[in-house]
Amino acid sequence: xxxxxxxxxxxxxxxxxxxxxxxxxxxxxxxxxxxxxxxxxxxxxxxxxxxxxxxxxxxxxxxxxxxxxxxxxxxxxxxxxxxxxxxxxxxxxxxxxxxxxx
Amino acid sequence: xxxxxxxxxxxxxxxxxxxxxxxxxxxxxxxxxxxxxxxxxxxxxxxxxxxxxxxxxxxxxxxxxxxxxxxxxxxxxxxxxxxxxxxxxxxxxxxxxxxxxxxxxxxxxxxxxxxxxxxxxxxxxxxxxxxxxxxxxxxxxxxxxxxxxxxxxxxxxxxxxxxxxxxxxxxxxxxxxxxxxxxxxxxxxxxxxxxxxxxxxxxxxxxxxxxxxxxxxxxxxxxxxxxxxxxxxxxxxxxxxxxxxxxxxxxxxxxxxxxxxxxxxxxxxxxxxxxxxxxxxxxxxxxxxxxxxxxxxxxxxxxxxxxxxx
Numbered sequence: 001x002x003x004x005x006x007x008x009x010x011x012x013x014x015x016x017x018x019x020x021x022x023x024x025x026x027x028x029x030x031x032x033x034x035x036x037x038x039x040x041x042x043x044x045x046x047x048x049x050x051x052x053x054x055x056x057x058x059x060x061x062x063x064x065x066x067x068x069x070x071x072x073x074x075x076x077x078x079x080x081x082x083x084x085x086x087x088x089x090x091x092x093x094x095x096x097x098x099x100x101x102x
Numbered sequence: 103x104x105x106x107x108x109x110x111x112x113x114x115x116x117x118x119x120x121x122x123x124x125x126x127x128x129x130x131x132x133x134x135x136x137x138x139x140x141x142x143x144x145x146x147x148x149x150x151x152x153x154x155x156x157x158x159x160x161x162x163x164x165x166x167x168x169x170x171x172x173x174x175x176x177x178x179x180x181x182x183x184x185x186x187x188x189x190x191x192x193x194x195x196x197x198x199x200x201x202x203x204x205x206x207x208x209x210x211x212x213x214x215x216x217x218x219x220x221x222x223x224x225x226x227x228x229x230x231x232x233x234x235x236x237x238x239x240x241x242x243x244x245x246x247x248x249x250x251x252x253x254x255x256x257x258x259x260x261x262x263x264x265x266x267x268x269x270x271x272x273x274x275x276x277x278x279x280x281x282x283x284x285x286x287x288x289x290x291x292x293x294x295x296x297x298x299x300x301x302x303x304x305x306x307x308x309x310x311x312x313x314x315x316x317x318x319x320x321x322x323x324x325x326x327x328x329x330x331x332x333x334x335x336x337x338x339x340x341x342x343x344x345x346x347x348x349x350x351x352x353x354x355x356x357x358x359x360x361x362x363x364x365x366x367x368x369x370x371x372x373x374x375x376x377x378x379x380x381x382x383x384x385x386x387x388x389x390x391x392x393x394x395x396x397x398x399x400x401x402x403x404x405x406x407x408x409x410x411x412x
Contacts (some may be wrong), residue, residue, distance in 0.1 A: 039128070046381070047381055048370070051139065052131070052304075053364070054369065055368030055380065056308075076173060083377075084376035085378050
């Protein structure tokens, strides 16, 4: 069987854990059909976030979607959260087998 | 003699300073904090079931007033130390709110010294969580247009785990009473101090990590972190005295006033005042004030209460 692969965009957002619910809601409102969240820890220009207690936690949100949806989510995140919160955001080109799921 | 739970805290700080690989799993931290909040609430609730609620109204009102007043009094001082408007507002909100663990250590210290206190004091903790945060948000919003996201803040403070579990525990304890809670006493009441010791070990690790950050923020954070607690404790003690509380009650009220929140406040301030520097507030509250209160402050506040009520 040959696999039929379809191009999609993987949008990855790393942000303060307290933004998780809002980010998920924002992503869904802009057309994301599925998402994955994991707890992570690390550091950057704003300092180290070890995830040791409530206000120190960081999450990584992954959304696979159409490029236009990823752009819409990213634009919103850039305008709403980036000015005041620690946010990492990047895109990857990925291939999926069932395009209607994303 | 220093309280045994404080020694656990110091061990945590030490482990951090010598860069030990000691780290408590996040799930354990979460479990311990849920346990402590529920146990403190339950213990207060059981006592609550023994007395008429109306008699507590003046205490509740005083707690709200104290929580609201602290940020308004501290704000000009923080501004005088050249903190930006948003940073100052967020910082003083942490001090208006309270630290449950500081309260727990103070109760343990009182019990060890055999000093009686109002057993429903957990109610004061629950009541004092929110007013300081409201005051901090009002200060941040002063002279600025826009309504802001009050609904989200209200939801996260009232239904956040600290207030939810404290009030939930109080309610369960009050409804079930002494008899109803007897079957769970072996879990929620008896091992309390051991769990507190373990939790303080973890907080020692966290606070030790914040100590290194102190240099980043300069003298203002140190002045506030060390200077505010004794002054606030005095205000709290006088409030307790005016309410006619017992010696232990006055000491607890002083401790609550002197303590700074590090669970509810950081989250609420991130939502309501996102432009404030969160690391600055946390460094003052958790890196300086918390260790100060645990090690030096609480014995001081107990002595103060004894002098005032003598």
